[in-house]
Amino acid sequence: MKTVIKNVTIVSMVDNERPYIGDILIEGDTIKQLGKVIEDEVDEVIQGDGMVAMPGLINAHQHTPMSLLKGFSDDLKLMDWLDKKMLPAEARMTPDDIYWGSKLSMAEMIKSGTTAFADMYIHMNEIATAVAKVGMRASLTRGLVFLQDDGGKRLEEALDLVENWNGKADGRITTMLGPHAPYTCPPEPLKQIIKIAEEMELPIHIHLAETKEEVIKIRELYNETPAQYLYNRGLFEKLHVLLAHGVHLNRRDIGLLKGMRGGVSHNPVSNLKLGCGITPVAELISQGITVGLGTDGSGSATTVDMFEGIKAATWLQKLDYGDPTVLPARQTLSMATKESAKLLKIDHEVGTLEVGKRADIILIDMRKPHLQPIHNVESLLAYSVNGADVDTTIVNGKVLMRNRQLLTINEEELLLQVAQRAKRIVEGV
Numbered sequence: 001m002k003t004v005i006k007n008v009t010i011v012s013m014v015d016n017e018r019p020y021i022g023d024i025l026i027e028g029d030t031i032k033q034l035g036k037v038i039e040d041e042v043d044e045v046i047q048g049d050g051m052v053a054m055p056g057l058i059n060a061h062q063h064t065p066m067s068l069l070k071g072f073s074d075d076l077k078l079m080d081w082l083d084k085k086m087l088p089a090e091a092r093m094t095p096d097d098i099y100w101g102s103k104l105s106m107a108e109m110i111k112s113g114t115t116a117f118a119d120m121y122i123h124m125n126e127i128a129t130a131v132a133k134v135g136m137r138a139s140l141t142r143g144l145v146f147l148q149d150d151g152g153k154r155l156e157e158a159l160d161l162v163e164n165w166n167g168k169a170d171g172r173i174t175t176m177l178g179p180h181a182p183y184t185c186p187p188e189p190l191k192q193i194i195k196i197a198e199e200m201e202l203p204i205h206i207h208l209a210e211t212k213e214e215v216i217k218i219r220e221l222y223n224e225t226p227a228q229y230l231y232n233r234g235l236f237e238k239l240h241v242l243l244a245h246g247v248h249l250n251r252r253d254i255g256l257l258k259g260m261r262g263g264v265s266h267n268p269v270s271n272l273k274l275g276c277g278i279t280p281v282a283e284l285i286s287q288g289i290t291v292g293l294g295t296d297g298s299g300s301a302t303t304v305d306m307f308e309g310i311k312a313a314t315w316l317q318k319l320d321y322g323d324p325t326v327l328p329a330r331q332t333l334s335m336a337t338k339e340s341a342k343l344l345k346i347d348h349e350v351g352t353l354e355v356g357k358r359a360d361i362i363l364i365d366m367r368k369p370h371l372q373p374i375h376n377v378e379s380l381l382a383y384s385v386n387g388a389d390v391d392t393t394i395v396n397g398k399v400l401m402r403n404r405q406l407l408t409i410n411e412e413e414l415l416l417q418v419a420q421r422a423k424r425i426v427e428g429v
């Protein structure tokens with residue numbers, strides 16, 4: 001299958017490459033040519049006039065089925081929200097609920113320009129099945145909470161996920177191990193997971209230092225900061241680690257993370273809504289730590305539109321440092337694309353538009369009042385574009401949305417399914 005996108009403004013996100021007008025030739029799952037494409041025999045031509053093509057956005061921290069819990073429990077502190085609302089609701093979710101909730105989130109992501117995501121949840125087989133059908137790219141993790149003994153059942157599920165799905169769906173699915181957070185993973189199980197991950201060469205996905213309460217709790221339990229707690233158990237010695245949040249990190253914590261493989265997913269909309277605080281993004285980057293962008297689940301963030309996250313990320317840093325030069329447009333767009341790709345360990349495949357890379361591309365329709373005139377495309381992408389401006393979403397060379405119509409998800413069926421399921425899950429919680 002050959003597709004050509006004609007006459008489009010290309011924002012490749014390759015270092016030092018400025019936006020330019022050209023064509024994109026996609027052959028199978030791969031970008032074959034960028035620039036002037038003289039190729040008559042193509043299967044599909046997409047006219048890109050008035051559009052911007054950029055790498056698909058990569059959401060570095062998600063809990064996709066939490067789409068079913070969106071808006072049901074707002075304006076609470078994280079620990080109350082989690083313990084009193086989310087966990088009881090999650091206990092009512094069936095594997096089918098997880099499948100449909102995950103699909104709902106994927107529909108929203110595709111419609112707002114996200115092509116890949118890192119997910120941590122339960123019933124991961126259902127999520128993997130949904131990813132395989134829908135056509136997105138994902139790094140999947142079974143979240144592991146060790147507050148009650150389960151005879152090793154959860155860990156077994158985590159390893160089943162790896163065995164059954166790593167590298168599957170044409171290589172679109174990869175897997176990690178997911179100790180949930182310092183406050184839900186005591187030292188022994190944490191060390192056990194680190195050992196398994198090292199033996200199996202698996203990356204780790206974990207929450208870190210999201211709230212002040214977490215810092216207090218870990219100090220009480222271990223007399224360490226959350227970052228010290230993970231560091232002293234050996235988490236950063238050999239492993240690639242995707243850290244979600246990293247809001248409450250002091251100078252010494254940042255020193256411990258310096259040189260780590262992996263990095264931090266900044267999730268500003270969730271952090272703002274839960275009143276967690278502001279991740280020291282500029283400082284982390286200045287220390288050479290990779291910082292990507294995520295949304296967290298819609299149970300906290302409500303929206304998983306990454307363009308909202310892009311705006312929140314840049315505005316928060318400017319405000320926090322009292323300096324508008326901090327985290328400019330292009331750097332923030334990098335966080336949502338190639339830096340997130342590094343966190344998911346898929347940067348050799350996606351995150352930029354380059355010949356030889358997988359064709360994960362979005363087209364944004366700029367022919368709208370809030371996106372004209374175009375003095376600086378990157379400025380508009382970071383400060384004004386909304387998810388609803390995305391016209392076309394392509395993953396692995398396959399068009400998942402065209403003219404805002406989803407092509408791999410039946411939207412009508414999806415909305416019917418989620419309305420019934422969401423009501424049942426939250427009733428009585």
Ligand SMILES: CSC[C@H]1O[C@@H](n2cnc3c(O)ncnc32)[C@H](O)[C@@H]1O
Nearest residue numbers: 063086120121122143144207296297
């Ligand atoms: C065991 S699967 C993952 C687990 O994480 C919970 N979760 C969702 N958002 C957050 C967050 O911001 N901090 C901590 N934990 C979170 C989710 O409800 C699942 O139980």
Ligand SMILES: [Zn+2]
Nearest residue numbers: 207244296297
């Ligand atoms: Zn989370």
